[in-house]
Amino acid sequence: MKLMIVEDEQRARRGLKNIILSISQEDEIVAEAANGRSALELIKTVKPDAVFTDIKMPFMDGLTLIKEVRKLGMDTKFVIISAYEEFEYARQAITCGVSEYLVKPLIMEDIRKALDAVRDRGEQDNCKVSLSECYPEVHPIILKALRKIENEYSTPVNQKDMANDLGISPEYFSGLFSKNMGESFVHFLRNYRIEIAKSLYLHSDIPREEVPFKVGFVDEKYYNRVFKNATGMSVGEYIRENRR
Structure with a gap:
């Protein structure tokens, strides 16, 4: 993987780089930055x-x-490093689709797990359907919503927050989404998550029991009901039927 480190303390930046390179020979540090503004320009490049x-x-x-990176429509994975083990930071990080949230001081095992989480997310992305390519003719606001779904489906996405992020009322967003997509936002998001889950079962190494949580569900029993309603099969039946 191509990795980048953004850290204002040079010693911490160097230390993290050394740990990452000692863990994996497959990964490459392609850029470093000391602040978010410089990092944003480097990420674009x-x-x-x-x-x-x-x-x-x-x-x-x-x-x-x-x-800011999400606004650009980029699906870059992020690992947050913080000296603050505070709920508000963690909540915002989850909302932004962060892969891992690490608290300083860092240890090698934490970084190893973070790299694994990023790779898992990469496998998920390989199984994603490109919504913006599937629905190029929809209203520009809905196109933005579809891109956000692509990037944030594994997080607690909801209609109210989506509307707020897009700068419109939840009521207007709900009607506009249904008019353009032919179904409600909630139903569309649920089906999209199930489609990704189906692909993960067949084309990734992510353990079966982790898939519901990788695609944004928090209750496995509810997920199993939704999956069966969508496919007509249990998860086990689906895997046996389709994995040859």
């Missing part, structure tokens, strides 16, 4: 697969950096 970023930095903090 080098297009890393994943970025390890601090939260507290001059000019632009890590969470703002992630939001």
Whole structure:
């Protein structure tokens, strides 16, 4: 993978780089930055697969950096590094689709797990359907919503937050989405998640029991009901029927 490190402390930046390179010979550090503003410009140029970023930095903090990258429609993976084990930071990180949230001081095992999580997310992305390519003629607002779904389907996405992010009322968004897509936002998102799950079962090494949570469900029993309603089969039946 092509990796990037964003950290305002040079010693911490160097230390993280050394740990990553000692863990994996497959990964390459393609860029480093000392603040979010510089990082944003570098990300546009080098297009890393994943970025390890601090939260507290001059000019632009890590969470703002992630939001700006998401606005560009890029599916860059992010690992947050923070000295703050606070709920609000973690909540915002989850909303932004962050792969991992690490608290300083870092240890090698934490970084190893973070790299594994990023690779898992890469497998998920390989199984994604490109919604923006499937529905190029929809209203521009809905096209933005589809891109956000592509990037954030594994997080607690909901209609109200989506509408707020798009700068419109939930009621207007609901009607516009249904008019353009022929179904409600909730139903569309649920089906999209199931389609990704089906692909993960057949084309990834992600353990079967982890798939529901990788695609944004928080209740496995509910997920199993939704999956069976969508496919007419249980997860086990689907895998046996389709994995040859």
